[in-house]
Amino acid sequence: MKRLDNLCSLESLNLMSTNLNYKFNDIIQSFSKCPHKALTSLQLSENHVWGSIPDNIGAFSFLRVLELYENQLNGTISQSLGKLTMLEGLDLSYNYLNGTLTTTHLSNLYKLRDLNLFPNTEIVVNISANWIPPFQLDTLILKSCKVGPxxxxxxxxxxYLSEIDISNAGISDTIPISFWNSSLWPGIRYLDMSLNMIYGTIPDVSIIFDNLPQIKLGYNLLExxxxxxxxxxxxTLYLNNNKFSKGLIPFLCPHIQTPLSDLDLSSNLISEKLPDCWSYFDQLIHLHLENNNLWGGLPNSMGALNQLGGLHFSxxxxxxSLPASMVNCTSLVILDLANNSLIGHIPPDFGHSLRxxxxxxxxxNRFVGVLPTSFCYLSFLQILDLSNNYISGTIPRCLYKLASMANTEDDSSPLLGYYLGQNPNDDARVMWKRNEQTFGRSYSSPLGILSVFVDNNPLTLLKGIDLSNNKLEGHIPDGISSLIGLKFLNLSRNNLTGGIVSRIGQLTSLEFLDLSHNRLSGEIPPSLTQISSLSILDVSYNNLTGKIPVGTQLQSFDALSYIGNPGLCGAPLSKCAGDEAPAITRIGDGKQDTKDDFMLGLYISVVLGFIVGFWGVCGTLILKRSWRHAYFRFYENTRDKIYVIWVVKIARAWRRP
Incomplete structure (x- = not known):
């Protein structure tokens, strides 16, 4: 770092996004020979500056703005920071600072207006709850710092606070009533205390908001x-993931138009009838009431929500039944009514009205009747899940008209991309590979820090159809093979007949395919081997026949993917007829064969020689009497001669002196 002491009169230094890679202390030391540090503004954000906030920072007594966000600061904050009595703005966000921030750092900062330390997760804010600061802040952001308990x-x-963010700050306490009765509310624009363990109740006080604030109190223990x-x-109001249990009817029936555009009361303990007061909320863009115990029907006043983009009641x-007025919700992009007890037919003009x-x-749910052909005209449709209902009839042949599904993943719906860009907090719960997962906008923070409560699955890249567990019949339409952008296709547990679409291999993006528990017949199309992305396949319990095609990973699935098809064979099932390997003839080296032949001939010769010799002599003696008498006379004469010879020899031996 070149010395800057020849610029002692410099009042403002802005080196944002200049790829600086220096220790912060070295930058400060560059002004060491200046008798007076005239700097009033030091902006080094979005670089690679590292190190701690050093003691010599206190020498810049005229400094009003210190912006070091999005760097790699990784040390402590010196208490000399408290000497910057003229400081108005301090932004150290998106770094890796640690240590403890105390009143010593802040007690002399009389003019401080903006303080941002997010998300330095190792900073401990050790300030007495009863401390009275010398300043009046406009912005306070301590998100993800250790503020609590x-x-x-x-x-x-x-x-004069307009922005307060103390979310994910380890607070485990009640909100004092004096907070709600304070004078900060007229100017407030943003309040976020979510992702803590704040408990207790919120009093129903009279507060006047002047600036249409966003208020986020989700993921706490409020009741x-x-x-x-x-x-x-x-x-904007987020009260989701708490323990609120009542008060829905007075809350939703204000008898005056409200400016709410984003309301989230999901994942609470609300057990009340859904009120018919939605005409007061005609500015709503997102409505989340899922994961409660709401009962009753969908009221007709839902039709007043003509700006609503996301409706979540699952x-x-x-x-x-679905109210006829719902066709007036023409801005709907995401409709989630899963896991309820809704009945009746899906309106036939559903797809024509909600384009x-x-x-x-x-x-x-308990929907009955046929699947309206108007669904085929939903050109932006990417996910259709009507599983676990009582829908009958055939699958519409016009499904090939679903333009967004017919495109590859790189050509996802521009409408959805725009919607999530404008409304990044909306998402969708989807059954993905037999598990329910949340899909929303795909993003990452500069430090790669993501809340554990936020899924990062890109909804824009997911496309699929799930019509499983209904009463559908007839053939699978050939046009379904044109939906080449599909990631999942589940038609299981119906009464479908006919064969698997021969060109199913065109669905090259498919990762999940379930056609099990139907009455499909014929062979598995060889084109299925062209889908190399398949991670889950299930064609079990049909009437499929023939050999499982060989190729890609079809043999890598276990037998459970194919069982229940008696006529189906081939790996990983049993071998097909005619697939047995031919007998293998051993071909030796000539010498071994010659030796084996010789030994076999020798054994045969010995046996034959014994038989011929034995029966040649004995047989003759048995059959011819004269030969038999002559043989025995010869035997007796020979025996007598031998006896006489041995007796003479013994006698001579005794007579010898």
Whole structure:
């Protein structure tokens, strides 16, 4: 780092995004020979500056702005920071700082207006709850710092705050009533205290908001009645993943138009009838009420939500049929009514009216009737899940018209991409490879830090059809092979007949295919071997016959993927007839063969010689009497001669002196 002491009169130094790679202390030392540090603004953000905030930072007594965000600072913050009495803005966000921030750092910063330390997860904010700061902040961002376990009550002294973010800060405490009764609310624009363990109730106080704030209190332990004041003149309200249990009807029936555009009350303990007051919320763009115990029917006033892009009512106990007025929700992009008790027919003009639908998940209800052909005209549709219903009839042959599914993953719906770009907090729950997963906007933070509560699966790249566990019959339409962008196709547990589409191999992006528990017949098409991306395949319990095609990974699936088809054979099932390997003839080296032949001839000769010799003599003696008498006379004479010779020899031996 070149010395800057010849620029002692320099008041503002802005080197943002210049690929600096120096230790921060070395940069500060470059001004060491300047008798007076005249700098009022030092902006080094979006570089590779590293090290700690050193002691000599206190020499820059005129400094008003210190911006070091998105660097690689990895040390502590010196208490000399407290000497910067003129400091108005301090932004150290997106670094790796550690250590403890105390009142010593802040007590003399009388003019401080903006403080941002997110997301330095190793910084401990050790400030007494009763401390009275000398400053009045406009922005306070301590997200992901270690602020808790106690609620930072010193915030209540701030009168001009417009942005407060103390989310994911380890707070395990109640919110004091004095916080809600403080004077900070008229100017507030953003309040985020989510991802803590804040418990207790929120009093229903009278607060006037002037700036349509965003209020996020999700992922805590708040309980009791949903506070009605939080929907007055508020643009965004997240109370999801808490323990609120009542107050839905007064909250949703204000008898006055509200400006709410984003409302999330999901994953609570609300057990009430869904009220018919939606005409007061005609500005809503996202509505999340899933994972509660709501009951009753979908009210007709839902039709007033003509700007609604995402409707999420899954995992409740809603009943009745889809209201006819829902066709007025022409802005719908994501419709999720899964896991309820809805009945009746799907309106035949459903696809003609709601032309912007990209995600439709109606699974696990009690819908009956046929699948409307109007679905074929949903050109932006990427996910259709009607599984676990009582839908009958045939699969519409016009499915090939689903333009978005007919494109590859690189040509995903521009409508969905735009929608998620404008509404990054919306998402969709999808059955993906037999597990329910959340898909939303794909993004990553500059430090790669993602909340454990946020899925990072890109919804824009997912395309699929799930019509499983219904009463569908007839053939699988050939046009389904034109939907080459499909990632999953599940037609299992129906009454489908005929063969598997011969050109199914054109679905080269397919990762999940389940055709099990139908009455499909014929052979498995050889083109299936062209799908190299398949990770789950199930064609079990049909009437398929013939040999399983050999190629790619079809043999890598276990036998459970194919069982229940008595006429099916080939790996990984048993071998097909005619597949037995021919007998193998051993061909030796000539010498071994010659030796084996010789030994065999020798054994045969010995046996034959014995038989011929034995019966040649004995047989003759038995059959011819004269020869037999002569033989025995010869035998007796020979015996007598031998006896006489041995007796004479013994006598002579005794007579010898």
């Amino acid at each position: 106690y609620f930072p009550r010193w915030i209540i002294t701030q009168k 009791g009645v949903i506070p009605s004041f939080l929907r007055n003149n508020v643009s 995992n409740n106990n809603l009943s009745g 912007n639908l990209v995600v439709v998940t109606l699974q696990s």
